[in-house]
């Protein structure tokens with residue numbers, strides 16, 4: 108994939124063929140991605156790379172990858188790998204992503220794309236310079252409930268959205284060396300789980316103009332919990348909670364002028380969307396309809412994977428559903444949140 112493009116002109120990596128994926132970093136989420144690939148149309152798991160050859164071999168055997176590599180660079184150089192999924196801890200997303208893009212390999216990189224705005228910008232620049240597809244793996248956006256949510260917003264079913272409430276939290280046992288708490292691995296609630304409610308607020312209400320955040324820090328100095336109140340363009344508002352210290356129901360709500368949309372927990376992978384419409388009555392808003400949309404599904408990653416396949420088949424450099432501008436804005440908002448908390 109050679110000449111730089113402005114977003115639509117790169118040739119598909121495998122015209123007419125199934126995309127042969129290579130996974131970098133065979134940890135927890137890489138296994139979930141491998142399951143998603145099995146459920147998705149248009150691609151196969153072909154190769155896996157670990158810093159430890161034995162781990163690569165074990166993952167390849169478990170998930171049926173034909174090739175395994177003992178270094179990330181070897182997988183990126185493998186001519187049989189068409190696209191790369193980066194599943195390392197946040198602080199280690201940039202190096203393999205940039206290397207793969209420079210080699211002309213499309214990349215799906217786990218969230219958050221970069222650990223800060225500057226790193227994110229370098230990664231997006233590598234996509235722009237090489238004319239190669241890059242997407243931050245915010246898989247929620249491709250799930251049936253999120254597709255239904257976008258459709259309901261476009262149809263103005265609940266009128267004008269005015270406020271979003273979204274929370275995500277689980278009690279993680281504290282381990283200073285774990286990627287959730289280790290600053291060197293990009294630890295903290297905002298980057299790990301806050302990204303989900305934040306991207307939902309932006310999806311519904313658009314860019315954030317003002318951030319007010321408070322919360323608590325873990326002993327390592329990363330943010331353990333955060334409450335962020337955001338003002339969006341046009342004066343709408345959202346309230347986002349992310350916690351590594353509390354088990355929260357993980358629900359989300361969009362409040363509109365004529366009803367509300369509800370995502371059940373966990374809001375990063377909801378199985379359904381509840382749509383309630385209201386009308387004014389002397390006693391206040393009255394519910395006039397209550398519908399549940401979107402069928403339950405197995406897995407979940409397959410929707411994101413099929414979206415990437417469609418983007419590649421069309422020669423796109425970025426996803427229209429998770430575009431680079433949203434990734435860039437998310438990185439900026441997360442940096443503001445973390446700065447206000449004084450997080451490392």
Ligand SMILES: NC(=O)c1ccc[n+]([C@@H]2O[C@H](COP(=O)([O-])OP(=O)(O)OC[C@H]3O[C@@H](n4cnc5c(N)ncnc54)[C@H](OP(=O)(O)O)[C@@H]3O)[C@@H](O)[C@H]2O)c1
Nearest residue numbers: 132133134135136137157158162194195196197199217218
């Ligand atoms: N989409 C989702 O729902 C979801 C859920 C969980 C996590 N994630 C994202 O996925 C990424 C990985 O999370 P995970 O929970 O899968 O992590 P994990 O289980 O700890 O695995 C990460 C892998 O990265 C590799 N790695 C490279 N450098 C490393 C280093 N310095 N320290 C530790 N591991 C290193 C390791 O593979 P080798 O040593 O074998 O090379 C390891 O297996 C994170 O960015 C996270 O935000 C997404």
